Amino acid sequence: MRDLKDHPELCAINTATLGFTQPLEAVIDAIARHGFGGLAPWRREVEGQDVAAIARRIKDAGLKVTGYCRSTFIPAATTQELRANIDANKRAIEDAAILGAENFVMVVGGLASGSKDVGSARRQVAEATSELVAHGRRHGVKIALEPLHPVYAADRSCLSTIDEALDLCDSIGPSANAMLGVCLDVYHIWWDPYLERAIQRANGRILGFHVCDWLLKTKDVLNDRGMMGDGVIDIPAIRAMAERAGYRGLIEVEIFSSGDWWTRPIDETLKVCRERLDCC
Amino acid sequence: MRDLKDHPELCAINTATLGFTQPLEAVIDAIARHGFGGLAPWRREVEGQDVAAIARRIKDAGLKVTGYCRSTFIPAATTQELRANIDANKRAIEDAAILGAENFVMVVGGLASGSKDVGSARRQVAEATSELVAHGRRHGVKIALEPLHPVYAADRSCLSTIDEALDLCDSIGPSANAMLGVCLDVYHIWWDPYLERAIQRANGRILGFHVCDWLLKTKDVLNDRGMMGDGVIDIPAIRAMAERAGYRGLIEVEIFSSGDWWTRPIDETLKVCRERLDCC
Numbered sequence: 184m185r186d187l188k189d190h191p192e193l194c195a196i197n198t199a200t201l202g203f204t205q206p207l208e209a210v211i212d213a214i215a216r217h218g219f220g221g222l223a224p225w226r227r228e229v230e231g232q233d234v235a236a237i238a239r240r241i242k243d244a245g246l247k248v249t250g251y252c253r254s255t256f257i258p259a260a261t262t263q264e265l266r267a268n269i270d271a272n273k274r275a276i277e278d279a280a281i282l283g284a285e286n287f288v289m290v291v292g293g294l295a296s297g298s299k300d301v302g303s304a305r306r307q308v309a310e311a312t313s314e315l316v317a318h319g320r321r322h323g324v325k326i327a328l329e330p331l332h333p334v335y336a337a338d339r340s341c342l343s344t345i346d347e348a349l350d351l352c353d354s355i356g357p358s359a360n361a362m363l364g365v366c367l368d369v370y371h372i373w374w375d376p377y378l379e380r381a382i383q384r385a386n387g388r389i390l391g392f393h394v395c396d397w398l399l400k401t402k403d404v405l406n407d408r409g410m411m412g413d414g415v416i417d418i419p420a421i422r423a424m425a426e427r428a429g430y431r432g433l434i435e436v437e438i439f440s441s442g443d444w445w446t447r448p449i450d451e452t453l454k455v456c457r458e459r460l461d462c463c
Numbered sequence: 464m465r466d467l468k469d470h471p472e473l474c475a476i477n478t479a480t481l482g483f484t485q486p487l488e489a490v491i492d493a494i495a496r497h498g499f500g501g502l503a504p505w506r507r508e509v510e511g512q513d514v515a516a517i518a519r520r521i522k523d524a525g526l527k528v529t530g531y532c533r534s535t536f537i538p539a540a541t542t543q544e545l546r547a548n549i550d551a552n553k554r555a556i557e558d559a560a561i562l563g564a565e566n567f568v569m570v571v572g573g574l575a576s577g578s579k580d581v582g583s584a585r586r587q588v589a590e591a592t593s594e595l596v597a598h599g600r601r602h603g604v605k606i607a608l609e610p611l612h613p614v615y616a617a618d619r620s621c622l623s624t625i626d627e628a629l630d631l632c633d634s635i636g637p638s639a640n641a642m643l644g645v646c647l648d649v650y651h652i653w654w655d656p657y658l659e660r661a662i663q664r665a666n667g668r669i670l671g672f673h674v675c676d677w678l679l680k681t682k683d684v685l686n687d688r689g690m691m692g693d694g695v696i697d698i699p700a701i702r703a704m705a706e707r708a709g710y711r712g713l714i715e716v717e718i719f720s721s722g723d724w725w726t727r728p729i730d731e732t733l734k735v736c737r738e739r740l741d742c743c
Contacts, residue, residue: 294695299696300697301653301654334613346657374617417579
């Protein structure tokens with residue numbers, strides 16, 4: 184397993200970790216200044232801007248773009264709404280191409296508004312993903328399906344486990360190979376009783392690896408995620424599984440923490456992120 | 464599938480649904496008065512009391528006891544603590560026998576204090592379960608493993624899926640047959656992408672079936688569970704799966720709802736529970 188200690192260049196910062204309190208330009212510079220190797224920007228920071236200029240700024244700072252975050256939720260109550268969701272994702276994939284992102288991160292969405300039919304939501308996601316993979320191929324952008332913790336099944340992601348994501352990849356067929364894979368976030372997967380088997384199965388298809396921590400006394404399952412080392416996840420054990428399964432990409436820090444890390448100066452958060460690579 | 468409408472006798476009330484605001488005797492009488500067929504009492508209502516007298520009171524009210532709730536969490540940081548946890552459960556199993564409970568519900572516990580080793584917690588649970596099944600057999604009490612939603616993996620249950628629970632049953636071996644099975648709660652399992660397959664696999668081993676609902680805007684994953692019909696779970700679809708897998712026991716209403724249902728008079732909560740059998 185790679186040694187991350189004093190190797191921030193092997194790591195990326197997901198800009199959500201810094202709470203979107205600064206302009207992207209300042210965020211890019213700070214991430215580079217702290218020695219990290221890349222970043223994962225969000226559409227809210229990019230759309231409506233000069234995307235090529237952002238791409239240049241990132242490149243000039245010596246940073247890679249890991250995942251471009253993230254898909255518009257897919258499931259919809261009407262075909263019109265479903266089409267709009269897919270089209271929004273196509274435009275985002277085009278921006279991902281301009282950014283030179285290694286992949287476009289898909290958080291697929293939960294139930295359609297007013298629906299209790301999780302099977303229907305999953306079918307919509309499968310069909311949309313197939314179309315988006317084709318669009319990604321045209322633009323040279325890989326699609327990274329990110330299974331989210333089952334606590335979000337209703338409102339954020341009906342795709343809940345690694346196995347389910349791999350089944351979806353398989354269902355799209357061999358034509359998707361090399362352009363479709365999974366993004367693993369320890370927060371979402373650590374509890375899985377079949378984790379090691381599932382990560383092994385993902386061999387060669389792991390496109391991203393996110394770290395943060397699960398706080399024992401989580402106050403808010405969305406926005407009270409912990410800094411690595413402050414929670415209960417055995418992150419090194421999971422990273423070892425991913426690296427045994429061939430993952431060699433950047434280790435990306437993504438912490439949603441409205442009550443704690445987002446309230447601190449970004450330089451402090453970045454400093455602690457770097458120190459806590461020891462816990463990864 | 465059985466028709467529950469106007470058939471409260473096919474249903475049981477888990478006493479937690481009523482918020483423990485009344486003495487057990489009043490709770491027993493109210494549940495019977497509303498026409499339900501059984502109840503699931505908690506140890507906090509039973510231990511230190513005359514258990515045989517409680518059993519008589521329940522029987523005289525014409526009610527069955529479904530599950531006896533619930534196990535002391537198993538995983539422990541020391542062998543002494545682990546032994547104490549197992550022994551506490553043995554005593555509870557003896558009370559379950561006196562109550563004539565159909566099973567003893569095991570919520571297995573999360574990580575041991577200070578631990579990040581979920582594998583170790585699972586091994587402790589497996590060993591303890593084996594011992595408790597043997598104890599249950601001696602006392603004529605079945606053990607019902609209840610997988611809890613993965614959101615509780617850290618602090619309440621490292622047993623998170625039906626498949627994991629069935630694997631644990633299988634690992635204990637054929638000697639456990641007929642004395643060990645699973646308790647399914649729609650709140651904990653609805654998100655599972657492999658739900659239908661897992662429930663089918665549980666054929667003949669489903670010892671309990673719990674209903675409540677997952678509120679789309681859940682404020683607290685422990686104590687903000689919804690009344691059936693108020694959330695996003697397709698309860699009839701899941702009950703149909705369980706009944707196709709041979710389940711013929713009572714349908715048990717268990718709602719943890721500190722901010723809503725627990726604040727209401729128990730007669731009101733019971734009345735609404737009965738009405739909402741339509742949604743099950």
